[in-house]
Every structure is written in structure tokens, then in C-alpha cells.
Amino acid sequence: MEEVKTYIESGILELYVLGQLNDQEQREVEVMAAKYPEVKQEMEAIEIAMEQYAIANSVAPSKDLSNDIMQQISGSGTFQSVEVVLNLPPPLEADNTAKVLQLNADSGTKIRNLRIALVACAALLVISVVALFSARTELGDARNQIASLSADKEKFTSTVNFMKQNNEDLQKIVNMNSDPNWKTVNLAGTPMDPKAKMVVYWHVSANHVMMDNSRMALPVNDKDHQYQLWALVNGKPVDLGVFDVNPDTATILVNMKDIASAQTFAVTLEKRGGSPAPTMDQMIVAGNVI
Amino acid sequence: MLLLFLYISKPLATTKKISLSEEELVSKLKLQDTVAIQALYDMYSGALLGVISRVIQQTEVAEDLLQETFIKIWNSAGSYDSSKGRLFTWMMNIARNLSIDKIRSRDFKNSTKNQDIENNVDFIDTQKEITFNADLLGLKDMVKSLKPEYNHVLEMVYYKGYTHVEAAEELNLPLGTVKTRIRMAIIELRKHFN
Numbered sequence: 001m002e003e004v005k006t007y008i009e010s011g012i013l014e015l016y017v018l019g020q021l022n023d024q025e026q027r028e029v030e031v032m033a034a035k036y037p038e039v040k041q042e043m044e045a046i047e048i049a050m051e052q053y054a055i056a057n058s059v060a061p062s063k064d065l066s067n068d069i070m071q072q073i074s075g076s077g078t079f080q081s082v083e084v085v086l087n088l089p090p091p092l093e094a095d096n097t098a099k100v101l102q103l104n105a106d107s108g109t110k111i112r113n114l115r116i117a118l119v120a121c122a123a124l125l126v127i128s129v130v131a132l133f134s135a136r137t138e139l140g141d142a143r144n145q146i147a148s149l150s151a152d153k154e155k156f157t158s159t160v161n162f163m164k165q166n167n168e169d170l171q172k173i174v175n176m177n178s179d180p181n182w183k184t185v186n187l188a189g190t191p192m193d194p195k196a197k198m199v200v201y202w203h204v205s206a207n208h209v210m211m212d213n214s215r216m217a218l219p220v221n222d223k224d225h226q227y228q229l230w231a232l233v234n235g236k237p238v239d240l241g242v243f244d245v246n247p248d249t250a251t252i253l254v255n256m257k258d259i260a261s262a263q264t265f266a267v268t269l270e271k272r273g274g275s276p277a278p279t280m281d282q283m284i285v286a287g288n289v290i
Numbered sequence: 291m292l293l294l295f296l297y298i299s300k301p302l303a304t305t306k307k308i309s310l311s312e313e314e315l316v317s318k319l320k321l322q323d324t325v326a327i328q329a330l331y332d333m334y335s336g337a338l339l340g341v342i343s344r345v346i347q348q349t350e351v352a353e354d355l356l357q358e359t360f361i362k363i364w365n366s367a368g369s370y371d372s373s374k375g376r377l378f379t380w381m382m383n384i385a386r387n388l389s390i391d392k393i394r395s396r397d398f399k400n401s402t403k404n405q406d407i408e409n410n411v412d413f414i415d416t417q418k419e420i421t422f423n424a425d426l427l428g429l430k431d432m433v434k435s436l437k438p439e440y441n442h443v444l445e446m447v448y449y450k451g452y453t454h455v456e457a458a459e460e461l462n463l464p465l466g467t468v469k470t471r472i473r474m475a476i477i478e479l480r481k482h483f484n
Contacts, residue, residue: 011469011472011473012469018383018472019383020447020453030373045480046476047376047378047379049476051378051379054341057341060336060339065353069356070327
């Protein structure tokens with residue numbers, strides 16, 4: 001403590017404040033001031049005294065010197081907001097508010113930017129939704145078109161297939177006529193239905209039996225009944241299969257069961273699925289092999 | 291733009307001077323906020339011009355030096371270290387050093403006649419408007435009550451650019467005596483102000 005007191009009384013602190021010390025001496029004083037609060041306190045007391053003394057001996061500068069200095073500083077280009085400070089000498093209260101205003105201005109700009117961004121987002125959203133709906137509608141239209149096109153295509157395909165089949169069948173019929181193995185058997189209507197008629201083709205060696213839908217005139221059968229084709233072999237009826245008659249039958253030629261030999265073909269109307277033996281009073285057409 | 295508008299829209303008619311705490315001043319100054327230099331000017335231009343005028347009597351030159359002082363304060367704000375002393379001490383030494391450099395410069399010496407140290411205070415007092423604070427009205431008496439030899443050493447060192455070593459040689463005094471006299475002079479000032 002005594003050491004500190006001596007240090008203070010040496011007058012070195014006064015010389016420090018008066019800028020009388022060289023760099024090394026200055027650093028020593030700074031170390032002492034940092035180490036001993038008394039030294040720091042003493043130094044401040046000296047500084048305040050010199051400051052008060054200087055203030056007490058103030059000399060008022062010319063009125064326009066302030067502007068000159070501010071202009072010099074603003075001309076140096078090393079500071080921001082030149083125009084702001086040049087325009088006003090703000091009072092103490094104004095300085096604090098000025099700072100707040102600055103923040104407000106900043107956040108105001110931010111809020112404005114955010115608002116713009118928000119509006120832009122909303123606009124984009126609306127546009128997106130509209131675009132989405134329009135795309136969705138177009139997609140629906142496209143789907144419908146595809147569906148109708150594919151339905152058309154199926155129709156055409158089935159038509160083509162049908163026509164191909166018909167063509168083949170017709171070709172077959174033409175061939176049958178020139179082939180001696182094929183016998184064409186015309187079945188005529190019985191007294192049960194004199195207008196009824198149909199044609200059966202029979203291959204003598206291969207035993208195939210076919211009906212010709214295009215040359216058939218039988219009444220449409222109901223759901224409970226079916227027509228049954230018979231062959232009479234030496235007076236005995238042999239089942240050749242059942243068939244339906246409906247107006248939209250696609251194919252021309254219908255394969256029936258094979259038969260090795262036959263003298264007569266006949267059709268009876270039987271219960272659905274056919275019968276083991278023909279019901280003779282239900283015979284609608286019949287014809288002999290010529 | 292918005293910022294500028296807000297500033298401009300504030301009433302400009304006010305003539306109240308800026309006064310900020312030292313911490314605020316320092317931080318604003320280091321941030322190169324021109325409000326700081328405006329505040330420093332309002333608070334200390336008189337005191338600094340007082341210091342400068344003690345060294346150089348010509349009003350025009352002194353005011354040029356004051357201007358130079360503020361520009362230097364502005365430009366070297368970054369080098370101010372508050373742990374090494376008060377802001378005013380730093381500014382005061384800038385003003386004083388610029389003034390002493392000026393008075394020692396050749397062109398200044400050529401254009402002016404040197405004046406006796408002793409005459410300086412009286413010269414300034416009669417030539418310039420000294421702006422005393424109301425509560426410091428006893429100052430003139432106080433300064434006069436200082437022992438002249440103490441005051442003389444302080445004046446030499448502080449206003450005339452003598453180092454304390456040079457002052458000791460000039461006055462033919464031991465260095466310790468010079469130091470003591472400077473300390474005593476400042477203690478007198480402290481008694482008055484504290």
C-alpha cells in the first residue's frame with residue numbers, strides 16, 4: 001500500500017494524463033492502473049480535474065465551424081448516413097429515438113418485403129391451383145378420349161374378327177361346295193312349323209358336322225329350351241349336340257358332334273341341356289342325306 | 291429511403307445540443323456514427339478550443355486546428371482505448387499535440403511572432419469570450435490563488451509543448467521538483483472541482 005502511495009505521489013500519473021510519458025513508461029502506468037484500483041482512481045481524478053479545467057476555460061468557436069467540420073467529415077467518405085446527420089443536429093432525446101426509428105425503419109422495410117413475398121406466394125398459389133384444375137380437366141378429357149378410342153378400337157377389333165371369321169366361314173362354305181366329301185343336307189320344316197328350315201354340312205370321311213347359321217330359319221328358343229340336333233343312323237337317333245337360336249348370332253358355321261354315318265338329320269326342341277332321346281312331336285325340321 | 295424520410299420528418303427546429311454518456315459516445319464514435327462527432331462537438335468544442343487557444347492565439351488558426359482535431363478524432367476513433375484513459379483526455383491530447391506541432395512548424399514560426407508564455411492567459415482572457423459554467427464562477431480567483439511557480443510549470447508542459455525534462459532544464463530545477471509542482475498544480479485544480 002505504501003508502495004502504491006509513493007507511486008501516486010511521484011507525479012507520474014499527472015505526466016501520464018498530460019501525455020508526457022514515452023511508450024514504455026505509459027505501459028508501466030497502465031499495468032499499475034490495472035493492478036491497483038487506487039492508481040486507477042487517482043488517474044481518473046486527475047483526468048476529471050483537467051477536463052473540468054478545460055471546460056471551465058472553454059472558448060466558443062465560430063457558429064459555422066460546426067458545419068465546416070461536419071462537411072469535412074462527410075466529405076471524407078469514411079462514414080455512413082451522411083445526409084442524415086448533415087440535415088439535422090438531433091437533440092439528446094432525439095438520438096435515442098433516432099436509434100429506435102432506425103430499427104423500426106429496418107423492420108418496417110422487412111415487414112414490407114415480407115408482405116410483398118406473402119402476396120407473391122398467394123398469387124403463385126392461386127395460379128398453381130388454377131393450373132392444376134385446368135390440367136386436371138384436360139387430363140379428364142384426355143382420359144375420356146382414350147376410353148372412347150379404346151372402346152372404338154375394341155369395337156373395330158371385334159368387328160374385324162367377326163368379319164374375318166365370317167370370311168373364313170364363307171370361304172369354307174365355298175370350298176365345301178366344290179369338295180365331294182362334304183354333303184349339304186337341307187332340313188325342311190315339319191308340320192309343327194312348315195316355314196322352318198336349316199342347312200347341315202356333313203363330311204363323309206372326316207365325320208365333321210356343321211350347321212349354317214346364315215341359312216337357318218328357326219324360331220328363337222326360350223331360356224328353358226334348346227334345339228337338339230339328331231342324326232338317324234339306321235333308324236336310331238344319335239345326339240349331335242344342342243344349340244340356341246338368337247337373332248345376333250355372330251358366327252356362320254357352328255361345329256356339332258361328329259358322326260360316322262347318317263341317313264337323316266333332324267332337330268327337335270328339347271328342355272335346356274338336351275334329352276337322351278328325341279321328343280318326336282317336337283321335331284321342327286328334318287332332311288335326308290342325298 | 292424510408293430511414294431518410296423518418297429523419298427528415300422529425301422536427302428540425304430544435305436547437306438543443308447533443309449530450310451523451312461517455313460509453314454511448316465511444317461506441318457510436320467507433321461505429322463511425324456521425325451523431326457521435328456532433329455530440330462531441332456540442333459537448334467539448336469549447337473546451338478543446340480553449341486548450342488550443344492557450345497554445346495558439348490566432349483565432350483563425352486555432353479554429354482550423356479545432357477542425358483538424360475533430361477530423362483526427364473521427365479518423366482515429368478506432369485507436370482509442372477506454373481502458374487507458376477518459377475520452378476527453380485522449381481528445382485533449384490530440385488537440386494539444388496538433389497545436390504544438392503547428393506552433394513548431396516552420397511556416398507558422400515564419401508568419402507569427404512568438405509570445406511570452408506568461409502573457410498567454412491574459413491575452414486569451416482579454417481577446418476571447420471565455421464561457422464559464424455558472425457553478426465555476428470562482429475559477430479565475432482559484433487559478434490566481436495557485437502558486438505562480440506551480441502554475442508556470444503546468445503551463446509550460448501542458449500548453450507550450452515542453453516535455454517535463456525540457457521544463458526542468460529551462461527552469462533550472464531538478465526533475466523531481468518539476469514533477470511535484472505539476473502534481474501540486476493539478477491537486478489544486480482537483481480541490482476546486484471535486
